[in-house]
Amino acid sequence: MKSLVVAGVMSGTSADGVDVAICRISPALAAGGTPRIKLLGHLGVAYPKTLRAAVLAAMDADAISVAELARLNWRLGEMYAEVVARAQEKFGVKVGLVGCHGQTVYHQGAAEKYLGRPTRATWQMGEASVIAERLRVPVVSDFRPADLAAGGQGAPLVPILDYCMFRSAKVSRVLLNLGGIGNMTAIPAESGLDGLIAFDTGPANMVIDACMKRLYECEFDRRGAVARTGRVLQDIVQKILKEEYFSALPPKSCGREQFGEMFVSRFIAMCRKAGTQDEDVIATATALSAASIAQAYRRFVWGHVGQAAPLSPVEFVVAGGGTKNALLMSLLTAELEAMGAKVRLMEELGVPSQAKEAVAFALLAWLSWNGLPGNVPAATGATRALVLGKVTHG
CATH class of the missing domain: 3.30.420.40 (ATPase, nucleotide binding domain)
Structure with missing residues (x-):
């Protein structure tokens, strides 16, 4: 070699x-x-x-x-x-x-x-x-x-990089990528490769972007500006989070087959039935992404990193295009910090998101x-x- x-x-x-x-x-x-x-x-x-x-x-x-x-x-x-x-x-x-x-x-x-x-x-x-x-x-x-x-x-295949570049003897790290789909890698402090857990959490940017395209003819919601003007339909968020993919145990992966155009059509129809404005659809899609990631961490990862290294802090390191959505990041940060995680950007570890x-x-x-x-x-x-x-x- x-x-x-x-x-x-x-x-x-x-x-x-x-x-x-x-x-x-x-x-x-x-x-x-x-x-x-x-x-x-x-x-x-x-x-x-x-x-x-x-x-x-x-x-x-x-x-x-x-x-x-x-x-x-x-x-x-x-x-x-x-x-x-x-x-x-x-x-x-x-x-x-x-x-x-x-x-x-x-x-x-x-x-x-x-x-x-x-x-x-x-x-x-x-x-x-x-x-x-x-x-x-x-x-x-x-x-x-x-x-x-x-x-x-x-999938996911990125965990081998997460392990090689970002594992730590002192802190447990959860690496989150906010692409079209969210994917998460958890590496407990001092863990070997066999202690790693990784999976796709569900949509990150995909549903937000698709709703923006349909309703505003824009490719994405810049910094979450449209979502900030809308109200979140929490009943719809909670109803979707009870669906099969979100409750399935890892290992699991997803893509447009689960959260593409058919899902988006159904999602918008659910919002319309509740009497929403366009900005409410975007706000609800953004809340869904944040809530699905937080729920995945709570259900499948929190106990894993905590039990493996109970005295070490947990760093939640976020990468991907979704880091540019200020509202999505603020919603995520609030949820994760409430569970004791410190949220950081990938740039802080020397790699652009x-x-x-x-x-x-x-x-x-x-x-x-x-x-x-x-x-x-x-x-x-x-x-x-x-x-x-x-x-x-x-």
């Missing part, structure tokens, strides 16, 4: 663009240690409007042509290659490896019967051959299927390139730790 400069490429469920993290990743200094990760630079680039529209249409499509999907796969490959090339130029480095998560257009982590057999399925688009050819470096892509094949959910998931896929690519497992079975539910991804040589 040797040190490599790796580009991690991430496109999240919000489908707002591409994040590239350029990292230097080196082997552990001692046996039993974890890889050393240094972030050299981060570049975020928004999708062109037409490309974002195509991605969102593919995610929620009841019917779409095979030709459209094939073309989108190749177009995304070109986009990813272009952004990595721009990041190389900006930071004055040449990468030796790329780890590309791709754009999820379908994710079904739990087995459902299909053509007579229980089946799991996931699909992340973005043609790796295009990236490898444009950049002339190997690309590791398609990380999730190996975990699914071993009985896992295929928007870069974190891209850094994770740089690490996962490095692990795969060196034949090392990248999933955490305690988080995904897989039967074993596995080397993830498929390699395309440049």
Whole structure:
């Protein structure tokens, strides 16, 4: 094993663009240690409007042509290659490896019967051959299927980064990412990898953004300004929190299949039935995101970090685009601090919020390139730790 400069490429469920993290990743200094990760630079680039529209249409499509999907796969490959090339130029480095998560257009982590057999399925688009050819470096892509094949959910995959970079001997840490979906990793103080717990909490930005698009023709609620003018329908929030996904035990994962257009239509209809204004819908969606995360922490994590290290403080470290929503952050902070957690931003630990998931896929690519497992079975539910991804040589 040797040190490599790796580009991690991430496109999240919000489908707002591409994040590239350029990292230097080196082997552990001692046996039993974890890889050393240094972030050299981060570049975020928004999708062109037409490309974002195509991605969102593919995610929620009841019917779409095979030709459209094939073309989108190749177009995304070109986009990813272009952004990595721009990041190389900006930071004055040449990468030796790329780890590309791709754009999820379908994710079904739990087995459902299909053509007579229980089946799991996931699909992340973005043609790796295009990236490898444009950049002339190997690309590791398609990380999730190996975990699914071993009985896992295929998500979350970021916990391996959380453990390598952010575990602590002195404090218990809960790492929360506020993307389209919220995902949480809890690492008790002095814990090994087997003591980690991680799962998707439900919607973070996804429902808020979709309601803003429908009601205001805006991509998102900047700093929570619209939600601040509305009233929260607590009865609707509490009713939704009793639904199956929120009460299901981890490991669990979700996406637009659970909280996409069908859910949003039902959610808006529930609000309309209660006689709301548009701003009340946004306020209620924001409250739902905060309450679902707080409930997940209370039910599944609080006892875990407290019992494992009763004398250590708990730090709740938040990353992702949702950190820019001041109202969402204030609601979350109030709930979590009431349970004794200290809320911090990811930047305080040296990693920009928007870069974190891209850094994770740089690490996962490095692990795969060196034949090392990248999933955490305690988080995904897989039967074993596995080397993830498929390699395309440049």
